[in-house]
Amino acid sequence: MPEANSPEPYEPWPAPTAAGGVHLSVRLPGSKSMTARALVLSALGDTAGTVTRPLRARDTVLMAAGLAAMGTGVDTTATRQWQVRPAPLRGPAHVDVGLAGTIMRFLPAVAGLADGPVTFAGDPAAHARPLGPLLDGLRSLGLRIDAAPGGGLPITVSGRGRIAGGEVTVDASKSSQFVSGLLLAAPRFDRGILVRHVGPPLPSAPHVRMTVRMLRAAGATVDDVAAHTWRVEPGDLHGRDWPIEPDLSGALPFFAAALVTGGTVTLRDLPVESAQPVAQLIGLIERLGGQATAGPDGLTVRGTGTIHGIDADLRDVSELTPVLAALAALADAPSRLTGVAHIRGHETDRIAALAAELGGLGAEVTELPDGLQIDPKPLHGGPFRTYDDHRMAHAAAVLGLAVPGITLTDVACTSKTLPEFPALWSTMAADAGAGEARR
Structure with a gap:
């Protein structure tokens, strides 16, 4: 390959x-969507985790590389099972997103938990993909993020080792990944998060349900009873095996x-x-x-x-x-x-x-x-x-x-x-x- x-x-x-x-x-x-989420949740866990039968393809290899650049121990040498060892997240680091929406939308919040700046760039076509609503949501939580004039890649997230958390309103009508990108790292925020989607109907809703299901499997407390609203409580994410x-x-x-x-x-x-x-x-x-x-x-x-x-x-x-x-x-x-x-x-x-x-x-x-x-x-x-x-x-x-x-x-x-x-x-x-x- x-x-x-x-x-x-x-x-x-x-x-x-x-x-x-x-x-x-x-x-x-394996499913790209499940592999990407399993890698992020494992990197944020309190103990080591594994991803069994992962997808080995460009998007997921770059996701693993992005987490490794921020200090996570990720061993993808085995075909059947990848090993993930959480470690303090740090910068400076560079993340190549390729053309993957999962990387450009799931890892900026993770980068906010890193101590130091993390830059994101990718293929030319990736720089035209929508990202602004997610970045605005993270900024409303106190993160400093510098972006290209159009509001997308390349970006630099100036991590300070923690995110206070709180309430975020986001228009995720262009991508449900905006919601997932806010939710996946939320248990590590000081106050967790409350996300409300406003605007045209949310696309790809099953992918948000997948995010919620996997967060709960990692030990997070998630309330998604109210329509277009998700609350994630602060708490530990537990390392586990993720069968993909x-x-x-x-x-x-x-x-x-x-x-x-x-x-x-x-x-x-x-x-x-x-x-x-x-x-x-x-x-x-x-x-x-x-x-x-x-x-x-x-x-x-x-x-x-x-x-x-x-x-x-x-x-x-x-x-x-x-x-x-x-x-x-x-x-x-x-x-x-x-x-x-x-x-x-x-x-x-x-x-x-x-x-x-x-x-x-x-x-x-x-x-x-x-x-x-x-x-x-x-x-x-x-x-x-x-x-x-x-x-x-x-x-x-x-x-x-x-x-x-x-x-x-x-x-x-x-x-x-x-x-x-x-x-x-x-x-x-x-x-x-x-x-x-x-x-």
Whole structure:
């Protein structure tokens, strides 16, 4: 795998076409969202902790490196289990966020607990990602933070070893990570925190629920009974082992492959009581024309090769939008995907990028203020720009299963969350129609 802070350039990648139904049984690497939260909570714990079956990818390696730069002992040499040893946080330190929203939004509060300045910078596209509401919230708690003229990266957090805590009002309509970034370090604040979200509806609410669930598992007292309000009491976070679930968002392209080709894909070892939005995903798959079954062995998706158009509000599961848009372009009726205005501020403006690339292959796509209207038309091959965005690459790969001649401008961006993606996808497509599940 290329170094986390300097991904190597790759040649354009021809998306493989499937000759029949794909049949795959796989345990994917761990959830990026869970791995990131587990690393932060372990670094702030009162005793050593471990992260079992973590995701090893660019985002999580850079998260570990950022915590290590501030003094945390993080050993990521083992494949199955990473060791985290809390230590007094200190500066000066530098954090490379890459293109990861989790790092740029989870670690500034941690940096406020460090003794000394901590600087944050990243890829050029990261400097355009929204950050201002989080920084304003931290400033209201007394932190000194210097930011670029636009209010985002690069930033310098002047840590003083403690944060008083208190009440924060934040508009998190552009990213639920603003809320999680305030909550994760809050038990270490002198007075804890009370966070109120104001403004348009909160996107990706299941990710905030994941944050609350993991805080409680680490020993924190969290009250989230009132709508759009979270109170975290001051107290110790306990070191523990964090078993990481396989990544549900990363599994969607493979589930989509089952829908497109009339195949079967099983994501092994996904717990029945998952912290991820399994029910929402199952509902979407069934509306698209597939069958999804969750059980002790994981989540299994079966497709028929026919995809139905849908009208869906994706606010809670916006990470799924690019692959769902690809499926919509292959559907038997128009689709309307809404509730995702905030994904214009993700790795790229995903709404504009999807409209451009799907349209370039022959689909009729209309940008909406908060999503896309997609009218299926006969598709043809051609280049598909990925914009250094792993989810765009996943969308292109799904289209390629059914449309010969699609070429991704870059598949290396999938190293952000699944470095194994190109090899795993190519093997799955090559074996399509063989009728034998891979182990």
